[in-house]
Amino acid sequence: MSDLRVSVFLTATLVVFLSATAQAALVYIDRARLRHMLDEGAPRANALMRVLDEPSSSLATILTVYTLALVAAAASAFWFDFDIWVAGLAWLAVAAAIAQVLILLLAQFLGRVLAVARPEPIALIFVGPVELLNRIFFVVLVPLDLIERGVRRLLGVSRGVTAADAEERLRHLVEGNADLEEDEREMIASVIELGEQPVREVMVPRIDIVGSSATSRVRDALDRIMESGHSRIPLYEESIDNITGVVYAKDLLRHLRDGSQDAPVRPLAREPSFVPETKKVDELLHEMQRSRVHLAIVVDEYGGTAGLITIEDLIEEIVGEIQDEYDVAEEAMIEELSDHEALFDARVSIRDVNDTLDLELGDEDFDTLGGLLYHELGKVPNAGDEVRVDGALVTVLTTTGRRVRKVRVRKLPPEPAQPQERA
Numbered sequence: 001m002s003d004l005r006v007s008v009f010l011t012a013t014l015v016v017f018l019s020a021t022a023q024a025a026l027v028y029i030d031r032a033r034l035r036h037m038l039d040e041g042a043p044r045a046n047a048l049m050r051v052l053d054e055p056s057s058s059l060a061t062i063l064t065v066y067t068l069a070l071v072a073a074a075a076s077a078f079w080f081d082f083d084i085w086v087a088g089l090a091w092l093a094v095a096a097a098i099a100q101v102l103i104l105l106l107a108q109f110l111g112r113v114l115a116v117a118r119p120e121p122i123a124l125i126f127v128g129p130v131e132l133l134n135r136i137f138f139v140v141l142v143p144l145d146l147i148e149r150g151v152r153r154l155l156g157v158s159r160g161v162t163a164a165d166a167e168e169r170l171r172h173l174v175e176g177n178a179d180l181e182e183d184e185r186e187m188i189a190s191v192i193e194l195g196e197q198p199v200r201e202v203m204v205p206r207i208d209i210v211g212s213s214a215t216s217r218v219r220d221a222l223d224r225i226m227e228s229g230h231s232r233i234p235l236y237e238e239s240i241d242n243i244t245g246v247v248y249a250k251d252l253l254r255h256l257r258d259g260s261q262d263a264p265v266r267p268l269a270r271e272p273s274f275v276p277e278t279k280k281v282d283e284l285l286h287e288m289q290r291s292r293v294h295l296a297i298v299v300d301e302y303g304g305t306a307g308l309i310t311i312e313d314l315i316e317e318i319v320g321e322i323q324d325e326y327d328v329a330e331e332a333m334i335e336e337l338s339d340h341e342a343l344f345d346a347r348v349s350i351r352d353v354n355d356t357l358d359l360e361l362g363d364e365d366f367d368t369l370g371g372l373l374y375h376e377l378g379k380v381p382n383a384g385d386e387v388r389v390d391g392a393l394v395t396v397l398t399t400t401g402r403r404v405r406k407v408r409v410r411k412l413p414p415e416p417a418q419p420q421e422r423a
Contacts, residue, residue, distance in 0.1 A: 005080045009100065012073035013107050019066035020111030022130060025123040026051070026058060028116050037120065048127045051134075061133045073104060199284055200277035201349050201367050202317055203298045203307035207403065211236050212265065214244050218252055219261040225249050232295045234308065235269050241304045243297050245269025272297050277306045285314045340411040343397070346370035346404035357411045361390050369394070370404040388412070 029052065038045040051058045077100040085093040115122050210228040212221045214235040224233055225247075235245040247269045255268055273296040275284055288296065288311045300306040334356055335343040342356055350363035350372060366375050373396060374380075376387040381404050385396045391414070397406040 005076045008076040009073050009080070012069045012076065013103055015069035016066060016073065016104060017107035017111045018126075019062050019069060020108040021115045021122060022126040023059060023062045023066070024112040024115035025119045025126060026062075026130075028119040029123050030120065033120055044124050044127050047131060048123055051127055051130055058130050058134060061130060061137050064137055065133060070104070073100070197281045197317070198277060199275060199279045199281060199298055199309055200306060201351075202281060202313055203277070203309045204313065205307045205347070206240060206305055209234065209240060209305070209308055211240060211243070212247070213237070214266050214269070216265055217261065218255060218259070218263050218265050218268070221247050221265040222249075222252050222256075222261070225252070232310075234272060234295075234297060235265065243272050243305060246272050246295055274299050275309070276301075281314060281317060284309065285311070288314070342409055344369050344407045344409060346373070346407050353409060357392070357409060359390065359392050359409075359411060361392060369407050369409070373404055373407070 029048075034045065034048060034052070038049060077097065081093045081097050081100075084096060210224060210230060211234040212224045214237045216235075221233065221235075225231070231249045232246055234240075234243045235247055236243045245266070247265055251268045251270075252265075255263065273291070273293045275287075275296045275298055277298050277300055284296070288294070294311045296309050297305060298307045298309055333345040333348050334352065336356065337343065340357060344353060344356075346369050348369050349367055350361050350369065353359060353369055354361055361372065363372075366372055370381075372389070373385070373387065373394065376389055376394075377385055380402050381396045381399060383396055383399050387394050391412050393410045393412055395408045395410075396404055397408055399405055
């Protein structure tokens with residue numbers, strides 16, 4: 001009789017191991033890699049794609065088998081341990097129970113580790129049994145699925161993986177992929193972060209906008225374009241807060257072929273596009289691609305001009321700085337001096353400062369290092385001004401007028417714990 005109980009326990013443990021393996025494989029499978037295997041004609045790839053199209057039913061089947069196996073293992077273990085207890089060997093019964101629990105936990109752990117390491121090949125192995133079990137448990141699972149849908153609807157709980165869960169899973173996949181180069185990892189991370197970044201973090205700030213008066217001549221607008229190296233500049237009336245159009249260098253050149261340099265530039269201007277500063281970068285990139293707009297004016301909550309954004313700025317958030325033959329060489333935005341000290345352009349975002357020096361500077365009221373200095377000092381910063389904030393010493397190195405240019409940030413060592421006073 002004891003042999004039967006041991007056999008049931010070991011068989012149930014094996015089923016627990018296989019169920020945990022199959023479940024993890026389906027969860028962590030890379031669909032892009034699976035599609036590649038499908039194109040190459042891998043056996044059972046079509047069947048696996050069908051299973052993944054309805055993941056909830058397959059996972060429910062696996063979970064049902066997993067639960068039944070756990071119940072069988074627990075029942076056989078209890079039966080076995082109870083007889084030992086009754087025989088007066090309480091210590092042996094307790095030891096056996098602990099060993100049985102550890103065996104079950106180890107089976108689950110090993111199954112998941114194995115599946116996460118190679119999810120696609122393992123999923124292909126299990127796809128046949130999973131499809132068979134789906135048919136066997138169909139009669140049971142359909143009513144349960146209907147009940148689950150009803151409960152979710154009553155509670156207002158969405159079904160499936162949330163965007164945040166999917167994003168976190170993608171981050172883990174990227175970090176765990178040894179085949180990716182460091183620059184490829186950074187590029188993928190940048191793509192993921194596009195959905196979190198507002199436009200105000202990547203725009204050209206108002207103070208850096210190069211524009212021309214709407215009452216100027218073609219000659220004046222062309223001079224501004226040649227001085228700045230930009231292919232498009234905004235036109236404004238009276239102030240930069242009232243932008244009325246955008247003029248393109250190619251439109252000016254086309255006009256100069258047959259027209260006069262002294263002609264007014266206003267008729268050559270195109271309608272400007274306006275976007276709120278809170279708009280997410282990925283949304284704006286898609287919109288600009290669809291509408292074929294290359295420059296948009298960023299407005300603040302009061303309708304004033306906060307800055308401008310180009311499609312090149314958005315792409316640079318993914319691939320890094322793009323230098324063309326017209327770009328003037330600039331000082332590096334970030335220059336690391338050591339593991340705990342670096343020089344920054346004041347326009348660098350707080351997020352980049354935190355990433356560079358492993359800091360936790362808050363950014364609720366500002367986006368850039370210059371904004372932090374204005375916030376903490378409460379006045380126009382001057383060269384030599386310092387602030388201590390969130391474990392860092394921030395020093396203004398250079399300024400131009402009211403504008404901060406270069407900043408040094410040094411990560412401070414943690415303060416020693418104060419000894420408690422003895423009563």
